[in-house]
Amino acid sequence: xxxxxxxxxxxxxxxxxxxxxxxxxxxxxxxxxxxxxxxxxxxxxxxxxxxxxxxxxxxxxxxxxxxxxxxxxxxxxxxxxxxxxxxxxxxxxxxxxxxxxxxxxxxxxxxxxxxxxxxxxxxxxxxxxxxxxxxxxxxxxxxxxxxxxxxxxxxxxxxxxxxxxxxxxxxxxxxxxxxxxxxxxxxxxxxxxxxxxxxxxxxxxxxxxxxxxxxxxxxxxxxxxxxxxxxxxxxxxxxxxxxxxxxxxxxxxxxxxxxxxxxxxxxxxxxxxxxxxxxxxxxxxxxxxxxxxxxxxxxxxxxxxxxxxxxxxxxxxxxxxxxxxxxxxxxxxxxxxxxxxxxxxxxxxx
Numbered sequence: 260x261x262x263x264x265x266x267x268x269x270x271x272x273x274x275x276x277x278x279x280x281x282x283x284x285x286x287x288x289x290x291x292x293x294x295x296x297x298x299x300x301x302x303x304x305x306x307x308x309x310x311x312x313x314x315x316x317x318x319x320x321x322x323x324x325x326x327x328x329x330x331x332x333x334x335x336x337x338x339x340x341x342x343x344x345x346x347x348x349x350x351x352x353x354x355x356x357x358x359x360x361x362x363x364x365x366x367x368x369x370x371x372x373x374x375x376x377x378x379x380x381x382x383x384x385x386x387x388x389x390x391x392x393x394x395x396x397x398x399x400x401x402x403x404x405x406x407x408x409x410x411x412x413x414x415x416x417x418x419x420x421x422x423x424x425x426x427x428x429x430x431x432x433x434x435x436x437x438x439x440x441x442x443x444x445x446x447x448x449x450x451x452x453x454x455x456x457x458x459x460x461x462x463x464x465x466x467x468x469x470x471x472x473x474x475x476x477x478x479x480x481x482x483x484x485x486x487x488x489x490x491x492x493x494x495x496x497x498x499x500x501x502x503x504x505x506x507x508x509x510x511x512x513x514x515x516x517x518x519x520x521x522x523x524x525x526x527x528x529x530x531x532x533x534x535x536x537x538x539x540x541x542x543x544x545x546x547x548x549x550x551x552x553x554x555x556x557x558x559x560x561x562x563x564x565x566x567x568x569x570x571x572x573x574x575x576x577x578x579x580x581x582x583x584x585x586x587x588x589x590x591x592x593x594x595x596x597x598x599x600x601x602x603x604x605x606x607x608x609x
Contacts (some may be wrong), residue, residue, distance in 0.1 A: 270349045271295045274309075275302035276356040282414040284395065285406040286356045294349030301326040306360035310352040310398045319397045355402060361471055362414060363392045367425040372481070375433060377440045380484055385433070385440065389451070389476040391425060397467030405466055424465075427472075428458040440480055447475040463583045490571070560596045563588075569602070580605070 263520055269292050283598045303309050303323050311318040311333065318336040330337050330345040340350060368388030377383045395401050406412035432454045438446055462468045563581075567574040578595060581588035587601035 271294055271299055273300045273302065274354055275304075276307070277308075278356075278358060280413070282362075283411060283412060284358055284362075284417065285402065285409065285412045286358075287408065287410050288354040288356060289410075290351075294351050295328060295354075296349050297329065297347055299328045301328055301354075306358060308357045308395075308398050309358050310355045310357060310402060311336055312355065312402075313351075317402075318352070320398060353408075355398070355406075357395050357398045357401065359395050361392050361394045363390075363472075364393050365393065365414075365418070365421065367391055367422050368431070369426050369429075371431045373426075375440070379439055379441060380487065383440050383484060384481050385443075385478055387429065387433075387475060387478040389447075389474045391470055391474065392472040393421070393462070393468050393470050395467060395470045396463060400463075400467030424462070425458065425470075428461060429475075430452060432457050440484070443478045447478070448460075450475045451559075452548070454568070560598055561602065563595050563597070566597050566602055 271290060274288060274295070276288060277505050278286070291538045301309060301321060302325055303321050307323060309321040311320075313336055316339050318339055319333045326332055330342055336352065337346070340346075367390070369386050372384035372386050375383050375385050384439040405417060409416075418467070432450070438450065443450070454473045455470060458470050458473065462470055561569070563574045566586075570577065577586065578596070580586040581595055581597070586597065586605045588595045588597040590596075
């Protein structure tokens, strides 16, 4: 091997990187302790940027294209290395390729429930998950804060940090938006769009990254809140006591005729029929025969257990409603009694 061949083998004349991994964020070009030749060709492909680092300082940044490394093309590097009048000999410098394409379909999710104050349910625990897309927009900051001097920095090395940051900002955005828990399911797209202006200043300022798309796929509430929502939906289906009794009766029949669940509904229907008969006796139609009063006494009051069965809740819930003043009731001795008319008013929201 001649001297010229030896010298040629110790310098880099062409610098390029072809990414075939699809998950590499940054790649430090392996120089094998070689120096870069004056006039060497730097090839930067689409969706790539190249950052030069010399003497621990960030130097020139190159976008896509073919670049000839001469003094006029690397002014920052020339200043760092003290080239006042140009250079002729090879030089040492770290070359970092950064992948600037959009990395899509990254998953995020709440490892633990997020506490949220809701107008309907008070404090609610929410779980959420979805996907996001991002890309590198500030190579020096990304190298300094994230990749460092890693030879080959891949997506999975940064995935955990990104997920925790996304969840933190999602929680803040959800609190700021003040979206009711009952409405979140219909506003996933709105939440995702509202999150971008909040998360991007944080991600760019800290990591040199931009979130290009944020998708909320699901937000779930605890089982007990789901049950409360189901009960509220059932109550919304009735407008008065008679309709509600029919609803309860149908539910009891679905569990088998004559079951315990059907008993309160049947009792309420009997009460409603007795009440209608009493009204007919008090205001007989003209020319209509007057019915003979029944000897069977009319049921005017209910125990908390009977009211609870009719409402499909626990007796403790009924007593709590009485103590809060939401449901009218009277305490006789150690027990509460609820007038049927009071229960009717409660169901109508009067």
